[in-house]
Amino acid sequence: MSLKLKTPLMRNSLMVILLVLFSLVSIFTGVQEVSFMNLFQLSEVQRLVLISTRIPRTISLILSGSTLAICGLLMQQLTQNKFVSPTTAGTMASARLGIVVSMIYFSQSSLAQKTGLAFAFSLTGTFIFILFIRTIKNKKAVMIPLVGLMFGNIINSLSSYLAIQFEVVQNTSSWLQGNFALISSSNYQLLFLSFPLFGVIYLLAHYFTVMGLGKDVSTELGIPYATLEIIGIALVALATSAIILTVGSIPFVGIVIPNLVSLKQGDHFGKILMPTAFFGALFLLFSDVLSRTLIYPYEIPISVIIGVIGSVLFLYLLLRGESK
Structure with missing residues (x-):
């Protein structure tokens, strides 16, 4: 009995220590040398680098990784498909389209207005995807994300066409690849939207868990399925928009992390919510350190690193799913 009580505690403690x-x-990786051993003897330049870039960048990595992983887990729960995420549901692509439209037609708009427009496009695109997959007869696990990827590519093509047509390609290129190199103390605050969004998901975790049983069962148990589905998609769309506006597009996190966690800890949404957030943050931190050290002192965009690692893990999950 005591062993069962200690095991989750030890697991959670290990996650916190790793994080x-x-x-x-x-924090202490980068071109400008900042040593932990000399933390209280830093020069003015080192102190400025630490406060203005390193710490905001690390916080951004933690918030982005945990949020993307949770968004993927929530979308998989809502669609009852293990390979659906903001990347494979057109959510990210729709948010990028909203940003392109805002830059073309509302170039003087504020960050809040751009976020609102990106959210509106992201929400609309995700709902279109959800409605579309309900008409598909072949609902094999692999088919749904493939449809989502094609849907996302169509939206990305429209974004590229508009960017070229109105000559804003250079201004929109930063949202094509995720990159934390430009994060500073003045431009990452939008990511703090993750806290209230995660709070809402945590409070509704029980209902989202029941929704995994399907619409008919959930309705019989008194769960307002349609309302919660709208709330869940809206949360994912808003979180995705905030991340894209801040750091750009980060692929695969929402697919591979929830799946890898569920392989070890089961499919109960409420129980794997926190571990998914932790491992999402760890995955992004690890990938970012790699991006800064592989060709030091130069830096590789983190989306390239995650694209390589994530594609291998995604292929493994696909093959594993097909073999069952």
Whole structure:
């Protein structure tokens, strides 16, 4: 009995320790040498680098990784498909289209207005995807994300056409690849939207868990399925828009992390919510450290690193799913 009580505690403690260790590695990795041993003897330049870039970057990595992983988990729960995420549901692509439209037609708009427009497009695109997959007869696990990828590519093509047509390609290129290199103390605050969004998801975790049983069962148990589905999609769309506006498009996190966590800890949404957030943050921290050290002192966009690692893990999950 005591062993069962200790095991989750030990697991959670290990996750916290790993998160702290990777956060420290992230903070003290970079071109400008900032040593942990000399933390209280830093020069003015080192102190400025630490406060204005390193710490905001690490916080951004933690918030983005955990949020993307949770969004993927929530979308998989709502669609009852393990390979659906903001990447494979057209959510990210729709948010990018909203940003392009805002830059073309509302170039003087504020960050809040751009966020609102990106959210509106992201929400609309995700709902179109959800409605579309309900008409598909072949609902094999692999078919749904493939349809989502094609849908996303169509939207991306429209975004590229508009960007070229109105000569804003250079201004929109930063949203094509995720990159934390430009994060500073003045431009990452939008990511703090993750806290209230995660709070809402945590409070509704029980209902989202029941929704995994299907619409008919959930309705019989008194769950307002349609309302919660709208709330869940809206939360994902808003979180995705905030991340894209801040750091750009980050692929695969919402697919591979929830799946890898569920392989070890089961499919109960409420129970794997926190581990998914932790491992999403760890995955992004690890990938970012790699992006800064592989060709040091130069830096590879983190989306390239995650694209390589994520595609391998995604292929593994696909093959594993097909073999069952």
